[in-house]
Amino acid sequence: MANRFTVVTATRTSRAGGxxxxxxxxxxxxxxxxxxxxxxxxAVEIGSMLALAQMWNLLAGYAGLVSVGQQAFLGxxxxxxxxxxxxxxxxxxxxxxxxxxxxxxxxxxTAALVFRLRAAYFAIGTWVVAEVYMLSFAQVSAxxxxxxxxxxxxxxxxxxxxxxxxxxxxxWCALALAVGATGLVYGLLRTRHxxxxxxxxxxxxxxxxxxxxxARTRWLVxxxxxxxxxxxxxxxxxxxxxxxxxxxxxxxxxxxxVIFIVVIGGVGRIEGPIVGTIVFxxxxxxxxxxGAIYLIVLGLLAVAVMLAxxxxxxxxxxxxxxxxLFPVRRRLIVEKEQQA
Amino acid sequence: xEWVNAVVQGVMLGGLFALxxxxxxxxxxxxRLVNLxxxxxxxLAAFLGVAVVEGLGLHPLVTLVIVVxxxxxxxxxxxxxxxNLTLGGDILPPLLVTFGLSIVIQNVLLExxxxxxxxxxxGALETASIELAGGISIGWLPLIVLLLAVAVIGGxxxxxxxxxxxxxxxxxxxxxxxxxxMGVNHRHxxxxAMALALAVCAVAGILMAIRTNFTxxxxxxxxxxxxxxxxxxxxxxxxxxxxxxxxxxxxxxIGAQIHPGVQILAGHIxxxxxxxxxxxxxxxxxRD
Numbered sequence: 001m002a003n004r005f006t007v008v009t010a011t012r013t014s015r016a017g018g019x020x021x022x023x024x025x026x027x028x029x030x031x032x033x034x035x036x037x038x039x040x041x042x043a044v045e046i047g048s049m050l051a052l053a054q055m056w057n058l059l060a061g062y063a064g065l066v067s068v069g070q071q072a073f074l075g076x077x078x079x080x081x082x083x084x085x086x087x088x089x090x091x092x093x094x095x096x097x098x099x100x101x102x103x104x105x106x107x108x109x110t111a112a113l114v115f116r117l118r119a120a121y122f123a124i125g126t127w128v129v130a131e132v133y134m135l136s137f138a139q140v141s142a143x144x145x146x147x148x149x150x151x152x153x154x155x156x157x158x159x160x161x162x163x164x165x166x167x168x169x170x171x172w173c174a175l176a177l178a179v180g181a182t183g184l185v186y187g188l189l190r191t192r193h194x195x196x197x198x199x200x201x202x203x204x205x206x207x208x209x210x211x212x213x214x215a216r217t218r219w220l221v222x223x224x225x226x227x228x229x230x231x232x233x234x235x236x237x238x239x240x241x242x243x244x245x246x247x248x249x250x251x252x253x254x255x256x257x258v259i260f261i262v263v264i265g266g267v268g269r270i271e272g273p274i275v276g277t278i279v280f281x282x283x284x285x286x287x288x289x290x291g292a293i294y295l296i297v298l299g300l301l302a303v304a305v306m307l308a309x310x311x312x313x314x315x316x317x318x319x320x321x322x323x324x325l326f327p328v329r330r331r332l333i334v335e336k337e338q339q340a
Numbered sequence: 341x342e343w344v345n346a347v348v349q350g351v352m353l354g355g356l357f358a359l360x361x362x363x364x365x366x367x368x369x370x371x372r373l374v375n376l377x378x379x380x381x382x383x384l385a386a387f388l389g390v391a392v393v394e395g396l397g398l399h400p401l402v403t404l405v406i407v408v409x410x411x412x413x414x415x416x417x418x419x420x421x422x423x424n425l426t427l428g429g430d431i432l433p434p435l436l437v438t439f440g441l442s443i444v445i446q447n448v449l450l451e452x453x454x455x456x457x458x459x460x461x462x463g464a465l466e467t468a469s470i471e472l473a474g475g476i477s478i479g480w481l482p483l484i485v486l487l488l489a490v491a492v493i494g495g496x497x498x499x500x501x502x503x504x505x506x507x508x509x510x511x512x513x514x515x516x517x518x519x520x521x522m523g524v525n526h527r528h529x530x531x532x533a534m535a536l537a538l539a540v541c542a543v544a545g546i547l548m549a550i551r552t553n554f555t556x557x558x559x560x561x562x563x564x565x566x567x568x569x570x571x572x573x574x575x576x577x578x579x580x581x582x583x584x585x586x587x588x589x590x591x592x593x594i595g596a597q598i599h600p601g602v603q604i605l606a607g608h609i610x611x612x613x614x615x616x617x618x619x620x621x622x623x624x625x626x627r628d
């Protein structure tokens with residue numbers, strides 16, 4: 001009597017969810033035809049935050065790399081757009097992937113330094129490096145020094161001649177980045193590298209003992225996250241049209257918000273950043289006028305979630321209902337074969 | 341001579357950095373907790389000083405009598421009520437909870453005291469100085485800060501190596517599980533360590549408030565200076581932390597001498613250089 005094994009990851013809810021998701025994506029892709037200008041701008045912000053949250057979740061939730069310095073790569077990506085668009089005369093849209101490459105390139109020496117620090121000290125080390133980038137860009141007078149610079153109109157017109165066309169292209173880039181970042185994490189987790197990452201997340205020594213090269217896996221994840229974060233940086237400042245060191249390397253805008261989104265939604269789950277992003281923008285719609293109070297509420301909420309439900313809001317739902325939208329758990333199905 | 345002067349002033353500045361760093365070093369040593377709100381707690385102490393000076397009209401240095409015990413009490417409560425809940429195997433909860441706390445403290449201070457730049461006025465003490473040979477002069481205030489840093493670290497060394505509670509701190513640091521078996525209440529010990537750390541933060545905060553301008557949002561930068569001093573000096577060594585603070589201060593002063601815009605950058609670069617060449621720091625005693 002032989003048993004046949006199959007390994008599956010899909011569940012019934014994930015298949016149904018997948019269909020809903022595809023319909024939703026098709027609707028979003030048609031956004032320029034049914035969304036207003038203001039809504040499109042908001043959508044660009046939402047897409048950027050979701051992509052950043054996916055990357056931070058990949059670092060902290062899976063690779064155990066708690067970075068408080070992702071603003072380094074966002075700012076580098078933003079400045080790469082300005083350098084490429086103004087000094088190299090490139091089309092701003094072409095600058096987006098190049099900005100990702102530039103950020104990934106800078107991530108290599110950065111990793112060489114910060115990877116010398118372990119666990120919690122890694123977090124502050126990444127922060128120091130981000131400050132170094134910020135202070136350095138403030139010294140470059142060709143890039144406007146501390147006060148920054150604007151993207152000239154003729155460079156902006158390189159995207160598309162009319163404002164409507166520009167808005168649509170930027171919107172599609174944001175959508176592509178958000179979907180791409182989510183897809184990247186999902187795709188990665190379904191490969192053997194993903195299995196390795198999940199093992200590292202659950203127990204570092206155990207992962208090492210079954211032959212996983214923790215250091216190498218982490219390094220790859222760090223560089224990949226820098227690449228995506230750099231692209232988001234270019235997109236963010238393409239829609240803002242103005243950059244300064246303070247805005248480009250802001251720890252609050254590009255790391256604190258992102259950390260709160262992931263923690264509230266659920267660390268170590270692909271759905272977490274999506275849920276967290278929704279909560280973040282809903283809260284902002286109600287509380288943004290209150291300024292500092294908004295950040296106090298967000299901070300307290302994140303602390304409360306971390307203490308009371310460290311698996312996050314999505315974790316609570318998933319554990320109760322057993323649903324997974326992006327199934328990455330392998331389940332073994334054993335079929336008994338009839339004796340011939 | 342300008343350069344000699346820069347180094348001398350840097351050493352004095354290093355005293356303040358060492359005070360920033362001592363609390364961070366202490367709580368990491370006892371409970372392996374990295375407190376991302378450390379800098380904001382220093383700034384909180386500075387604003388408590390402002391409130392006491394404005395409310396009671398005391399001299400800034402006299403406010404220490406009130407602010408030090410207040411911060412120690414806050415530290416005990418914070419550790420028992422919040423931070424003890426985050427300690428365990430996982431590194432995420434303590435980091436994320438203290439990071440959230442950092443943002444909350446900054447914004448509560450912004451709401452309460454506005455974003456205005458503040459400073460505590462210490463009268464004649466601010467400008468009094470000693471003339472040294474060759475036109476170099478040392479301000480009394482920076483000298484007092486440096487001497488206080490040495491005194492605080494010396495005092496903590498005595499506590500750690502000559503008292504019962506110090507023995508308990510060291511035992512908990514070496515092996516918390518065995519310390520617990522010996523009847524140590526680790527929750528209480530951790531809270532005492534945090535109280536001690538925040539008492540040092542209070543001293544650092546008040547002295548910073550007299551020496552420099554400050555706003556509610558400068559906490560993270562103080563955290564980075566403190567962290568750099570700890571890493572340069574080596575984990576777990578308080579005298580190493582003093583040396584780290586002084587090295588950082590000298591690096592910043594030399595940077596400022598080259599160009600005022602690169603003062604902070606020079607400090608960060610000195611830190612990264614130490615990290616590249618000697619990642620365990622100059623005088624390490626602990627492995628993390």
